[in-house]
Amino acid sequence: MSVQLSYFIKDLPLKHTFTIAHQSRDVQDTLIVRLEGAGFYGLGESTTNPFYGMTVENMSACLEAARPLVESGDWETPEELWEKGKEFFAYNPFAQCALDMAAWDLFAKQKGKKLYEYLELNPKDIPLTNFTIGIATVDKMVEKMKEVDWPIYKIKLGTADDLAIVRELRKHTDAVFRIDANCAWTADQAIRYSFELKDLGVEFMEQPLAKDDLEGMKRVYAESALPVMADESCIIESDVKKCQGLFHAINVKLVKAGGITPALRMIHEAKSLGMKTMVGCMTESSVGITAIAHIAPLLDYVDMDGAMLLAEDPAIGVDISPVGVTFPVGNGIGAKLKA
Missing domain, CATH: 3.30.390.10 (Enolase-like, N-terminal domain)
Known part of the structure; x- marks a missing residue:
């Protein structure tokens, strides 16, 4: 053909x-x-x-x-x-x-077939996505949270006032928090922060240290009060095995891995090694986000809020709400570009 x-x-x-x-x-x-x-x-x-x-x-x-x-x-x-x-x-x-x-x-x-049907996955098994709050003034972060009332927030950190930010945000919601420092902390900071963050209702910490700080991650993995998830440390298939004993979970990004094909292999390998799995997004339109939704039944966590962060989405695809996911009509991934 x-x-x-x-x-x-x-x-x-x-x-x-x-x-x-x-x-x-x-x-x-x-x-x-x-x-x-x-x-x-x-x-x-x-x-x-x-x-x-x-x-x-x-x-x-x-x-x-x-x-x-x-x-x-x-x-x-x-x-x-x-x-x-x-x-x-x-x-x-x-x-x-x-x-x-x-x-x-x-x-x-x-x-x-729809892609999830071809992969023999059940959409009822899709975990609820988090909604991401990027770094800003505390007032602006609170405003973003109130704008989208959501059961799970991913909070981007990496400032001089990270704990103060989480303390303030906690005053405004009972939602679960996930923390993503994007490589900004030291091992000492991550370990020290983890205890208060746990008390503040944080579920896990994502990529607290620089991706090459392996010795630091060994300490964090052993001493943190919270589970830790790899992001920048787990880009391609060969990285999965390297994360064992350093992270409790991995976040696979389709764009960084090279697509759905290697991502599926990474997810299955991580599970076989006893790690939990997540697929994250890179602020894609509904084309990329809908693709993530099709493989989401395999995951423990999912971060597919990218299209929700857009002022204008050029595509129509999966509809995501706190009560579930609705796929577009049609087979394949099913996303369509607007006229």
């Missing part, structure tokens, strides 16, 4: 400036891939990211290099395309993610 590849760039304006420990942004650029063949089409997505050096230009270059393979139709499944395409995406998993996601959407549509 011959396949036609196309792609284009969208600007995703955010409702609020989104700040974490190492960057701020008001607009997120995203690349959307479309694969068309045999009367069906599939959509995939990957955002750009300066922290990882992923740009519109280098993602586009990788897709162009892979175009002959993709359009030849010399592949039958998304896994086969992913393996054959590795040489084109060795240094750009973000671009490979967008292609892989589109391949899964197209493939499942051709099979006449």
Whole structure:
């Protein structure tokens, strides 16, 4: 079957400036891939990211290099395309993610099934996503929390007043808190903070230390009052095993891993090693977020609030509320671009 590849760039304006420990942004650029063949089409997505050096230009270059393979139709499944395409995406998993996601959407549509049905997953098993509160003044963080009344908040930290921020936010909600320091703390800070954070209703700490601080993470893993989750320390498949004994859980990002295909393998490997699993987002539109929802039944936790942070979403996809997830009509991943 011959396949036609196309792609284009969208600007995703955010409702609020989104700040974490190492960057701020008001607009997120995203690349959307479309694969068309045999009367069906599939959509995939990957955002750009300066922290990882992923740009519109280098993602586009990788897709162009892979175009002959993709359009030849010399592949039958998304896994086969992913393996054959590795040489084109060795240094750009973000671009490979967008292609892989589109391949899964197209493939499942051709099979006449929703992706979660093809994977034999039950949408009733999807855990509730958290809603992320980026770094800002305390008043602004409280305002964001009141704007979206949610049962679970992920609080971005990495300031000189992190404990004071959590203390103040706790005054305004009984929701579960998850803390993400994005590599900003030392081992001593993480261990010391963990005890008060536990008392403040925090469920776990995500990536408290720099990804290369292995000795520090050994201490935190052993001495923290809270479970710790890897993010920047767990990017690709080979990182999963390295996280054993340093983290209690891993957060897999589809864009950083290279798509759904490797993410599924990472999730199953982490489970086999006794770690809990989460899939997180990178402020994608409803194209990328809907893809996450399809594999979410496998997870212990999920962070798929990206489209909820947008002022304008160019796509229609999964609907997420505190009472559950509603998938769009249609097979495959099912997200559609607005006219």
